[in-house]
Amino acid sequence: MTRWFEDIIIDEVHELGSHTFTEAEMIKFSKLYDNQYFHTDPDLAKHSHFEGVIASGWHTACIGHRYMVDFLFEVERQLLDAGERPGVSGPSPGINKMLFTTPVRDGDKVSYTMSITSKRKSGTMAGWGILIVEIVAKNQRNDLVYTQESAGFSKLRDYTPTLKQRLQEWAIQQPLLRKLMQRGK
């Protein structure tokens, strides 16, 4: 979230937007990354139990991720417009659980929502909090397409780094020093 860790409200549901999947776009993605006949070949796909082309689950998740990124930028813009300093979201360490429940077909409109289900201060990264993020995707019939639980970092507003931490943050932004620090790891 591009809100400060302290401002994030647990279980508040954010609408990320909807995406209508076309067969051409599904086939294009799958030919690159998930080249299985029920993702890429309309004729052969009829022989599968899906009885037609379905989107790669990875594709539906990547689109959901894109909508989340756009949402974060939008929140940031709103905070800036209101004259506030936006928070900082960090890289994600991973996805705890992803479950694909209903296939996505040509013309399906998938709506994505996001909520933060829990948050805590990081024990290892001073100045950062860890969020548990849930993304839910549903189609136009309200069938559950997938649920995803991931982890993400969010910066604390009420935190003053020590001199040592400020020096480290400065040093990692100097290319030569960074190389030395990374070699030492």
Place this chain on the structure above:
Amino acid sequence: MSNPVTKNYAHFEDLFVGQEIDLGATKVTKDMIVEFAREFDPFPFHLDEKAANASLLGGLSASGWHTGALCLRKLIENFPSKLASAGGVGFTKLRWKRPVMVNDTIGGTVTISKMRRTKSNPQWGILTLQFDIKNQNDQSVMTMDLMNLVEVRNPSAPIEEQTQ
């Protein structure tokens, strides 16, 4: 209910726990990183070298979703005699352990860590595929457990249903 497309592909009966699939090597170029990020993950540290150098990652790096997608592609390309897949179920424990930087070469193995069948769907088995992805310095960049359905050649064969 035999499927003419998959009849010569690897079925549940052809696979074994512990089987390893080598994913070969993939060099991740700047163009690949930027093209994927523009479409799916347009954070500045995946798009712009200057912004990336100033970020904590210290340089332009691939979207984690991109790393996963490239590994998926290599698994499908390298699966011996192609997998008689009946679709993905999902995944757990996906960890992006270290960023994939411009011109890193990633590779690694996928191991079949678990195989089971269910009485509710005797025509499919469920594989757990353990991804262990490394860079050219043998550092782990990604791990994940992917669950995928695979066709059973003989669905009437007895099912030893394991308790989870």
